[in-house]
Amino acid sequence: MTGETGRQGRVTIKAVAKEAGVSVAAVSKVLRNAYGVSPAMRTRVQAAIDDLGYRPNLAARGMRGQSFTIGILLYGLDNPFIADVVDGIHEVTIPAGYKSLLGVGRAKVPIETNLIDTMIDYRMDGLVLIGPRLSPETLALYAPQIPLVCIGHHEPQAVGFDTVNSNDFAGAGLVVKAMIARGHRDIGMISLELGVDHKTNVSDIREAGYLAAMAEAGLAHKARIARVRSVDPAPDDPELRAWLQSPDRPRAVFCWSDIHAMLLVNIAAEMGIAIPDELAVAGYDNSRPAAYSLIGLASVDQDAARIGVETASLLMSRIGGRSDAVHALVTPTLVLRRSI
Amino acid sequence: MTGETGRQGRVTIKAVAKEAGVSVAAVSKVLRNAYGVSPAMRTRVQAAIDDLGYRPNLAARGMRGQSFTIGILLYGLDNPFIADVVDGIHEVTIPAGYKSLLGVGRAKVPIETNLIDTMIDYRMDGLVLIGPRLSPETLALYAPQIPLVCIGHHEPQAVGFDTVNSNDFAGAGLVVKAMIARGHRDIGMISLELGVDHKTNVSDIREAGYLAAMAEAGLAHKARIARVRSVDPAPDDPELRAWLQSPDRPRAVFCWSDIHAMLLVNIAAEMGIAIPDELAVAGYDNSRPAAYSLIGLASVDQDAARIGVETASLLMSRIGGRSDAVHALVTPTLVLRRSI
DNA sequence: AGCGTCGTGTGTAACGTTACATGTATAACC
DNA sequence: GGTTATACATGTAACGTTACACACGACGCT
Numbered sequence: 102m103t104g105e106t107g108r109q110g111r112v113t114i115k116a117v118a119k120e121a122g123v124s125v126a127a128v129s130k131v132l133r134n135a136y137g138v139s140p141a142m143r144t145r146v147q148a149a150i151d152d153l154g155y156r157p158n159l160a161a162r163g164m165r166g167q168s169f170t171i172g173i174l175l176y177g178l179d180n181p182f183i184a185d186v187v188d189g190i191h192e193v194t195i196p197a198g199y200k201s202l203l204g205v206g207r208a209k210v211p212i213e214t215n216l217i218d219t220m221i222d223y224r225m226d227g228l229v230l231i232g233p234r235l236s237p238e239t240l241a242l243y244a245p246q247i248p249l250v251c252i253g254h255h256e257p258q259a260v261g262f263d264t265v266n267s268n269d270f271a272g273a274g275l276v277v278k279a280m281i282a283r284g285h286r287d288i289g290m291i292s293l294e295l296g297v298d299h300k301t302n303v304s305d306i307r308e309a310g311y312l313a314a315m316a317e318a319g320l321a322h323k324a325r326i327a328r329v330r331s332v333d334p335a336p337d338d339p340e341l342r343a344w345l346q347s348p349d350r351p352r353a354v355f356c357w358s359d360i361h362a363m364l365l366v367n368i369a370a371e372m373g374i375a376i377p378d379e380l381a382v383a384g385y386d387n388s389r390p391a392a393y394s395l396i397g398l399a400s401v402d403q404d405a406a407r408i409g410v411e412t413a414s415l416l417m418s419r420i421g422g423r424s425d426a427v428h429a430l431v432t433p434t435l436v437l438r439r440s441i
Numbered sequence: 442m443t444g445e446t447g448r449q450g451r452v453t454i455k456a457v458a459k460e461a462g463v464s465v466a467a468v469s470k471v472l473r474n475a476y477g478v479s480p481a482m483r484t485r486v487q488a489a490i491d492d493l494g495y496r497p498n499l500a501a502r503g504m505r506g507q508s509f510t511i512g513i514l515l516y517g518l519d520n521p522f523i524a525d526v527v528d529g530i531h532e533v534t535i536p537a538g539y540k541s542l543l544g545v546g547r548a549k550v551p552i553e554t555n556l557i558d559t560m561i562d563y564r565m566d567g568l569v570l571i572g573p574r575l576s577p578e579t580l581a582l583y584a585p586q587i588p589l590v591c592i593g594h595h596e597p598q599a600v601g602f603d604t605v606n607s608n609d610f611a612g613a614g615l616v617v618k619a620m621i622a623r624g625h626r627d628i629g630m631i632s633l634e635l636g637v638d639h640k641t642n643v644s645d646i647r648e649a650g651y652l653a654a655m656a657e658a659g660l661a662h663k664a665r666i667a668r669v670r671s672v673d674p675a676p677d678d679p680e681l682r683a684w685l686q687s688p689d690r691p692r693a694v695f696c697w698s699d700i701h702a703m704l705l706v707n708i709a710a711e712m713g714i715a716i717p718d719e720l721a722v723a724g725y726d727n728s729r730p731a732a733y734s735l736i737g738l739a740s741v742d743q744d745a746a747r748i749g750v751e752t753a754s755l756l757m758s759r760i761g762g763r764s765d766a767v768h769a770l771v772t773p774t775l776v777l778r779r780s781i
Numbered sequence: 782a783g784c785g786t787c788g789t790g791t792g793t794a795a796c797g798t799t800a801c802a803t804g805t806a807t808a809a810c811c
Numbered sequence: 812g813g814t815t816a817t818a819c820a821t822g823t824a825a826c827g828t829t830a831c832a833c834a835c836g837a838c839g840c841t
Contacts (some may be wrong), residue, residue: 113797124821129799137819159562160508161797163500164826171557172542174516178527179729187545200559203543204511205527219510219540222499223563295550336732367733389519390730392676392709453827464791469829475787501827664804 112155115172121149132157133166154411163224169415171201172220173229176208181388182405183231186252188408190229195249197417199226208234208332221247230254237301248419250412256301257428263419265429267403269303272433273310276355276383279435281318287383288315289351291344291361294328304357307385311355325351334364342368345380353381353441359400359404366398366440382440397439407431454493460491467568472497473506477507482605503564511541511756513569514562516548521728522745523571526592529749531567537757539566548574548672570594577641588759590752596641597768603759605752605769607743609643612773613650614693615741616723619775621658625721628655629691631684631701634668644697651695665691674704685720689724693721693781699728699740699745706738706780721781737779747771 114132118125123146130138131146149155164170171194175183187203194201202225204216206365213235220228225247233240243249244261251264273290280288290311293304308326315324324421329340341364344350356362362384366376374380387402408431414428454472458465463486470478471486489495496722499508500541511534515523527543534541542565544556560568565587572593583589584601586669591604613630620628630651633644648666655664669680681704684690696702704722706716714720727742748771755767 111797114799115797123823125798126800126821126823127819130820135799135801140817156558156562158504158564158797160500160503160564161826162799163796164498164504164828165799166826167799168500170563178515178518178524179521181519187518188547191545200555201544202559202563203545204541205531205543207528215540218496219499219542219667222496223510224500278708313461323730336734363733371734389612389676390733393703393730393736394676394711395707395735396733451827454829465828466791466793466830467789470790473829476830479789498827501796502829504798504827505829507829518835526792 111158112153114155115158117146117149117153117155120153126162132278134398135353162399167226167420168224168227169199170223171199171227171229171393172217172223172225173201173203174206174213174216174220174231174233175203176232176234177194178205182386182403185405186231186409186412189406189411190413191409192406193410193413193417199417206233208232210234210239214239217243227420229412229416232303234296248416250416250419251255252408252412253303254301255303255306259428260426263412263415263427263429264409266303266306267401267408267414267430267433268430269306269433270310270313271437272385272401272403273307273355274314275435276399277311277314277318279399279437279441280353280355280381280383281320283353283381283441284379285353286320288313288320288355289353290324290326290355290357291341291365292326292328292357293331293332307355307357310415323439328389332360338363338364338368341365342372345369345372345374350380353377353384356382356384359386359391359398362398362400362440363388363390363396366396374441383435390439391436399438399441400436401433402436403433404431442503448544450548451498452493454495454497454529457486457489457495460493461486507566508564509539510563511539511567511569512557512563513541513543514546514547514553514560514563514571514573515543516572516574518545520726522726522743524594525745525747526571526752528745529751530753532746532747533750533753533757539757541652546573548572550574550579554579557583567760569756572643574636588756590756590759592752594641594749595643595646597770600766603752603755603767603769605748605755606643606646606743607748607773608770609646609773610650610653612725612741612743612775613647613695614654615773615775616739617651617654617658619739619777619781620693620695620721620723623661623693623717623721623781625693626660627663628660628695629693630664630666630695630697631681631705632666632668632697634670635673645693649699663691669701672700674701676704676707678704679709682707682712685709685714690720693717694723696722696724699724699726699731699738701742702735702738702780703728703730704774706736716780723775725778731778732777739776739778739781741773741775743773744771 112332114125114128118128128146159168206213206216227248230251237256241261249262254264255266256264292308312324315321327344362382366382369376382399384398387400390396391398391400411429454465454468458468467484471483502508546553546556567588570591577596581601589602594604595606596772632648652664655661667684702722706722709716724738724740730736731738731740751769
């Protein structure tokens, strides 16, 4: 022991109390903006906090009360959509005094559950899950343990947690209508292979929106969905190449994601297929390379920042005690570019 | 109180001890693989842990001992380099029983310091900083508080922490040599505006490597560096456009980053400048869109995964008690593509 | 037999914070 | 003037874990 301040020179609530000449309980109240503290006391304690450079120990905090930290679970880092969502979340949480820590789930169930467990074990105040691979049953298991809001998980009947999504149904409709306006009638779709919980995936909702828009335009008989296996295909993906070579390839195609749409545009260029004259393409996400003039990919913009803001607001109110479930939809827009 | 198990039904070390018929101290020892526990006791406790589905409370753990968690500070999420680095880190840390949580610093000093504080306050066992904007002085202040390894921060004389970097000096040399092999002599560079701590930035080391390689080839008089202001330029960045229009534009250009190189390739295409016949371009990072056939950008590959592995190994040994500083360099390779 | 040593196991005081139950003044009412 | 609110401040028991000091029996050595 080196004396008064403890071995690491770390400033604790005790030191602040001593410096300000008040009790630790009083300091704690000031820190939490709790009821029953006079303005005089508040300023005195605040001065001591500033003088000593005190920072609360989050681990200790988490043992008794709130930690003022939220956890965000992502499926990956290489996605501009996620970057914007996170920015949107911070726009709300940082002014509210919350910090956030992220975990990368790599779209694998064991990693995701492990990370969620970690976040719960750290006594975080709430969790945002972006595109979780977890089943509704698993989520229902976690929901009672911690305030939860999911993005990119369509489950409007869920009761224990909130969801925020782009209106994927409407977004697909925007694309189909724009293509019809361009004179196309033979419009196909490229989607993901069906998963086990496929009713909750964004790609499935986009499929439904596509089919509905086609039907509404009297083109139900033309509608067809090709499914690719890989979420993250290589630049020379054989599935996409095969699709482009197939004899009954449609005249226009709506891709569930920019990743596939951009690859399609590139492989088509290699194969000498003219875009959009021989094949019109539209994607989803309006990611940065879609705007490159060499790519020029029309794409649906989800308004990721707004999704983030909406999500964070819901999480804040849920941490505040709300228990009824809210399921919000954010309206997307279509960014027209050369490829359509 | 609802009775035996506590209000939230959460399983504590106490419950495990009771179930196994031993003391809490014994359970704690088993959890930490500490000395002084018989095989019989170990199996008995482990069985109880599995039966009850016990998970240690990290907040409580962090108050006394290790939390088995490391923090990773990133500057942003929209970068494939970072994604690969993080994967490399996990390759080492996960088998070692460590979890990791990320923070996004947005390349802003106050956010970065805030996040590092948070991670320290959570009693994490170690920190990885990827491309921190912090000054050597600030880092020296943090280093005594927590094991630290930096990526993308060149400070080979630092004593309190380790660094792992791509050999940016050599990477720049690879590009210059490849361009000379293609017959170019008029080779320029596009770099970042100088920051205050510019001796530690990767862009500055790449500049030095570029200048050295030019000098070595007897082209020192041809060498010139243009500096752009924005780290994250818009698709129609006026600075890059102006550079392309300038009368003394070089015949070939090495860009410090793919972000700028790809934009350059696109704006050049808009302006009718033929790549590589009128202008050869090479970037740094070998990011995914660089491989798109429509872009075809030659780029230096940093071997991000290896950097991650190296970093994690250093952090583990530093957590284990090592205190001398290691400064590792990873050898990059150049991926040749059409643009050069 | 007596004395250290070793291998195992237990009891319990921290760790830094919050929540709750108690004070203790001062003001407000009959 | 005595009771009752009201507002503020304090003392202290948790929270779940680890680290430390210690107890206990068995063993090997003089």
